[in-house]
Amino acid sequence: MITVVGAGTGAPVPADVLAGAALVVGGRRHLDAVRLPEGAERVVLGPLAPALEAIAGYVGKELPVVVLASGDPGFFGIVRALAERFGSGLLDVRPGVSSVAAAFARIGLPWDDAVVVSAHGRDLRTAVNVCRARPKVAVLTGPGAGPAELGAALPGDRTLVVARALGDPGRERVERVTAAEAAARDWGTAVSVVLCLDESRALGAVRTVAGVPGAPDRWALEEGAFAHRDSMITKFEVRALALARLGPRLGDLVWDVGAGSGSVAVECARLGAAVVAVEKTPDGVARIRANADAHGVGVEVVHGSAPDALAGLAGDPDAVFVGGGGRELPAVVTACARRARRTVVVAMAALDRVPAARQALAEAGFTCDGVLLQSSRLAPLPGDVTRLAATNPVFLLWGVRTPVSSEGVVQ
Numbered sequence: 001m002i003t004v005v006g007a008g009t010g011a012p013v014p015a016d017v018l019a020g021a022a023l024v025v026g027g028r029r030h031l032d033a034v035r036l037p038e039g040a041e042r043v044v045l046g047p048l049a050p051a052l053e054a055i056a057g058y059v060g061k062e063l064p065v066v067v068l069a070s071g072d073p074g075f076f077g078i079v080r081a082l083a084e085r086f087g088s089g090l091l092d093v094r095p096g097v098s099s100v101a102a103a104f105a106r107i108g109l110p111w112d113d114a115v116v117v118s119a120h121g122r123d124l125r126t127a128v129n130v131c132r133a134r135p136k137v138a139v140l141t142g143p144g145a146g147p148a149e150l151g152a153a154l155p156g157d158r159t160l161v162v163a164r165a166l167g168d169p170g171r172e173r174v175e176r177v178t179a180a181e182a183a184a185r186d187w188g189t190a191v192s193v194v195l196c197l198d199e200s201r202a203l204g205a206v207r208t209v210a211g212v213p214g215a216p217d218r219w220a221l222e223e224g225a226f227a228h229r230d231s232m233i234t235k236f237e238v239r240a241l242a243l244a245r246l247g248p249r250l251g252d253l254v255w256d257v258g259a260g261s262g263s264v265a266v267e268c269a270r271l272g273a274a275v276v277a278v279e280k281t282p283d284g285v286a287r288i289r290a291n292a293d294a295h296g297v298g299v300e301v302v303h304g305s306a307p308d309a310l311a312g313l314a315g316d317p318d319a320v321f322v323g324g325g326g327r328e329l330p331a332v333v334t335a336c337a338r339r340a341r342r343t344v345v346v347a348m349a350a351l352d353r354v355p356a357a358r359q360a361l362a363e364a365g366f367t368c369d370g371v372l373l374q375s376s377r378l379a380p381l382p383g384d385v386t387r388l389a390a391t392n393p394v395f396l397l398w399g400v401r402t403p404v405s406s407e408g409v410v411q
Contacts, residue, residue, distance in 0.1 A: 001064055002086060004079055006096025008070040009167035009192075018066055018096065023058045025051050025069030034068070048078075054087050059086060070192075071166075072098035076118050076140055099192040100138040105162040106174045109202060112210040114138050114195075115250070119145035125315065126251040128153040132274035133250065134213075135201035135300065139194045147194050151182030153314065154196065161195035162187060198298065212250060216270045220242060221263075226291045228261035229283070234323055237375045238347055238394045239264060245398040246319040246394060247343045248273035255317045257306045257336060258324020262288030262299060268321075269297035276313055280305040294362070307335035319343040322357075328340065330356040331371070337399060339363030345398045354395050366399025 003021075005034055007013050010272035013034050018024065025038055025043045026339060036042055043054045058065050072095040073079045082091055097105075104111040111183070115134045122144030131137045131154055134341040139150060147162045156161075160182045163278050165171035171190065176306040182194075222238035223233050234242070248254050250272035256265035259277035265288060269275045277288050285303045307328065320327070320336040322344065329348070336344050337360060344358045344366065354370075361368045372395055 001090055002059065002090055003092045004067045004069060004073050004082065005094045006071050006073050006077075006098075007068050009099060010098045015309070019062055021066040022063035023054065023065045024068065024142055025055060025065065027070070027284055029258050031122075045078075048081055052081065055082075055398070061092065065169065068176070069097050070099060071102070073383045075100070076120075078115070094148055097167075099140070099166050101197055101299040102166045103138065103161065103193045106160055106163065106166075107176075109136075109305060111136070111138070113207045116140070119150070124153070124228075125178045125253075128315065129251050129253045129274040131158060131196040132253070132300070133269065134216075135198035135298070136204060137196040139196060140193050140195055146191055147177075147182040148185060148188045149183075149198070150194060151177075151179040151184075152203065154179040156180060157198065159197045159198065159199050163192045163195070164188070165190040166192040182346060186335065197406040210311065213272070215272075221267065221271045223263075225295075226247065226261050226263045226335065227286070227287050227294075228263070233261045234263050234347060235375075235391055235394070237391070238373055238396060241371070241373065241396055242321055242345050242347065243267055243271070245396075246318065246321060247327050248275075248335060255310075255313070255320045255336065257310070257320060257322045257332060259288055260284060260323060261299075262291045262301075263405065264321045264323060265299045266291050266295050266297060269299050270295060270363055273318075274300075276302060277315075278302045278304060278306055278309050278313075280309075297341075304334045310335050310339070316341055322346045329353050330360045333360040334364060337361055337366060340401065343398060343400055345396065348395045348397070349392060351395070357397055361397065361399035363381040364399070364404060367402055368397060370395060370397035372396075384401060 005013050005017055007030050007237045019038055021037055021040050023041045027045050027055045027254040031042055043051055045051050055065050069078050075098045099118055114136040114338045117127045117130045120140050160177050160181050162175050164173045220236045247290050248268035248271045252273040254268045254273045254275050256277045259265050259279045263279050265275045265277040274359040279285050285301050316339045320340045358368050372393055374393045376390045378386050379389035381387050
């Protein structure tokens with residue numbers, strides 16, 4: 001039997017759990033905090049593979065093993081690796097309070113509506129994009145992905161709560177700082193978890209389902225769901241296909257360039273992505289912010305003209321929607337394609353712009369496809385009859401980056 005004990009957030013390890021253990025495995029601070037049974041071997045957790053091999057040797061001899069872990073070891077913890085190697089039936093898990101639960105408790109906030117993301121041994125950009133998209137996020141940190149790195153990548157309106165040495169009465173510290181303050185400090189190695197908050201929305205609404213919010217019940221919303229000027233808005237038929245090609249999701253970063261009313265930006269944010277909308281007109285900027293507020297999502301709005309405004313944007317986007325550009329369209333598409341990780345989608349009303357936009361995508365190494373969208377909507381006529389009212393045709397091009405293997409071969 002392998003007994004897995006959650007420790008390190010305030011609760012001591014019961015002596016009876018350790019009694020009779022032939023092997024005790026855990027982090028150095030956890031091992032130093034307990035009295036090992038006489039004759040028990042001690043293995044300090046570092047790389048996981050050697051520890052699993054040591055455990056396997058004792059399990060094979062049917063000798064009892066105790067594993068000490070932080071907080072709740074079934075929550076982004078060692079239980080997964082142990083269950084995959086030895087089977088869940090061999091585990092006796094005694095969970096403690098997770099660092100996430102403890103950190104939210106320290107600042108008096110509920111966390112059933114929080115999104116939890118791990119940056120430990122993972123790409124930090126996913127955690128950053130989740131923090132940009134959601135008002136309440138807990139980030140499990142790691143070397144090179146701590147409060148300083150997180151703060152440096154986040155907008156200035158986010159508050160970071162840095163919880164260190166949770167459960168240690170002499171060393172525990174919980175501090176609220178701005179993103180800039182977090183970026184300027186050396187936080188050491190005792191960080192337990194970082195909470196990222198949009199303070200204006202930190203409480204949130206009562207939830208039925210915890211954690212990651214579900215997808216909206218509808219998308220490609222009618223134009224009337226957005227404030228817009230003189231019908232200058234991406235029509236819902238075009239928006240539906242654009243969203244399908246963009247594929248926005250939690251953890252993604254999407255740019256909406258030449259955003260106009262921000263309808264595409266808002267829809268991408270409703271589907272979970274972090275979104276930056278670039279718009280050159282002051283009234284357009286205000287309109288985008290109003291539409292984002294009306295739909296309860298966060299959209300970062302940049303006032304400027306592409307392609308110049310794109311150079312200052314932090315982080316490379318997963319997907320880009322280009323809805324404007326005029327004569328600058330080829331340069332805008334080229335600038336977007338240079339930084340897009342996955343997809344660029346371009347909407348155009350003018351036939352003359354299509355070849356240049358397609359060429360810009362192809363020259364950037366994208367596989368390009370497209371369609372001319374022509375739709376006719378039902379429109380009522382007097383006498384309780386209906387006609388078809390044609391909308392203006394729109395060209396939609398999309399480029400998908402061709403993946404390249406580690407050997408440099410196109411896949």
